[in-house]
Amino acid sequence: MGSSPSGGIDEDLVDPLEVDLTDSAHSAGLCMMQSEDILHLLTDSTKLHGLEQKIDCEKDTGQDTEKALGGFQSTLEQAMQELPGKSSFEDNPVETYKQVGCEMPSVVCPKVESDLQDPPCGPSLSQHAGAAHKEVLHYASRFRLEPLQFIGENEYCGETTREALNKPVENMILHDPKGQQHCGMHTHCLQFGEAQLNNAANSPSFWSPSNIGSSSNLPANSGVPKVLETSCVEVRANSGGRQLIGPNQPTIPISSPTNGGHSSSTVPRPSGIGLHLNSIINAMPYRCGTTGTGSMKSSERGYLNIEGRKKKASAANDGDGCKRCNCKKTKCLKLYCDCFAAGIYCAEPCACQGCFNRPEYEDTVLETRQQIESRNPLAFAPKVVQRITESPANSNVEVRNASTPSSARHKRGCNCKKSMCLKKYCECYQANVGCSNGCRCEGCKNVYGKKGDSGMAEDVFRLESSFEDKLEMFASQDGLLQTEMCDPHNLTPLTPSFQFSDHRKDASKSRFSTRRCLPSPESNITFLPPYGKSPVSENSHSHALLLKDLKNIEDMSSHQDLDYSNEEAIDEFSLGYDGLLHSCDLSTLPNLPSSVNSHCWRNTPFTPVAQFSRTQLIRAVDYDEKLHDVLEDDMPDILKDDSTPLKVVKVSSPNKKRVSPPRSSRKFILQAVPSFPPLTPRIDSKDSSSQNMDDPQDCSSKT
């Protein structure tokens, strides 16, 4: 990969996808798989082999890990038995891919493994291993992300992902309500919390010498988890398609396998599985104001600066704003605090007073976060979704004009009375998205789209609602969902993910299934079918793939007997409702940069939802006919005819919280994992800032 002399990444050499793989997919322990991969996975026993290796590796990491994996191996074994030509369980050392050009070895898919390994530089990793794993699971469930699959990870990440890069990027979601579109990546990282951190840690850039050395130096701020995808896309658009870092980006080295080569290497672990999100963010390429439209909040932005200069993005800054919070009364434990809301710790750049949003108060932070989520499960959900497409014709990523009403929407809408949605007071405006019918603004003059301007966004929301409603209906009728889902903490905003856990109380620990990246429900827009403004051809390929996958699934279900008694084999079926649901929409998934997918935090727009192991997939499919019904009822309609207008089942008020009513469940359980983002001690916290900040980041304010 090309590292600039300053330690930055050469734009041309940076491969967003690569970044994703290392950053999010691995570190988070969440590996997203796309439909193609799933199919491949189902037939590729070698992947199981890889999984096995990983398992072995993890076993060495500690009891926690083993426990976490609990039963997973048995499941794996069973699954392998089902696969013809499965590889024997060899004790081959786990190899991690090292991206070419990366100064630091990057852990690619062996994510979990890497996470569990103690970093050469610190003991924190082992200490956090168990927690991290748990957190990963938690986030996975919350974001509808599945824990990293051990199966074929390397292959998947190394190849599939790479291939995916060449595919059109269809949709992306913005997390940041406040318009952090340019910092989407950052946001994602944050959301995954430790996982993210881990990812970051795994990412070459993160561990690159410069980064490591500077990580402490880097301002702990980072991007706020709001709009990650966008940044990627934008970067691409700006840089010609494969770069995460723009010209203005910090020179933090990011691994970018230029040769696609993978060399086996030991994976040095960051001293911080517990690293704070800020660290990740800092490590991540950061591009603010790339388009000049993005208005990121400071919390959403990293203070990365090529020059190492740190400056508070306030005011004067244009485009690079990196402001942080300035809370005085809330102790940075309320959503008023951008840092807190973003799932990151406050950093030195913050001017907050009496801040508790720091690593040393992790417990408090977590608790507070849980409280908030108990009140509003969507409190930390992404607020803005955006759709991005790539033109198939030229392979160039085409970012839909964010200013167009249909390109993005604030999910809850604004409530502006006096600003006419023309100032940053307006969250829609701040996010550079148009107001939608869900907004209650008065006198809307949002330049990105006035309230009432119809667009796909609304339709998408409706679609989402529709599907969701069905799903919920389905769940409630069949009691598939456990009451656990009723717990706001367990609920994933808008899209609860279920899992077959049968008897596995500790599903969260045993859930390792192949996964597929699916747009999270919150990424509704992501699911937009290519109708209307989007040319059918735009998604034709992906749709075809999707349909293929669906068909395969159906076929499998119809041709195979499912032995539900074999719980181990089933282990779990993680159904991201949105994933399955929108798998049709997933057309975009195959095209999604892995980076985007992997960087999901909470409410990640792209949540790898349905990654099934072969057995799991089959059984899951068969398991519940109704599930099929849902898929068939909803997805086909969309998938079968791109040109067919979406059926509007129900329009949900953006302001309404989608909380599923209590349901009894038999087979599906929502993982009860704390939703709080991994707020692991960050290298450079305010307290510790003394160590860092030597290399202040260049923070410029948003436009």
Place this chain on the structure above:
DNA sequence: GAGTTTGAAACT
């Protein structure tokens, strides 16, 4: 930099 305005978040 201080003060004002604004609207989200929190509270009742």
Place this chain on the structure above:
DNA sequence: CAGTTTCAAACTC
């Protein structure tokens, strides 16, 4: 669920 209060960012001067 609506109204009110609190809060911190955005904005103005």
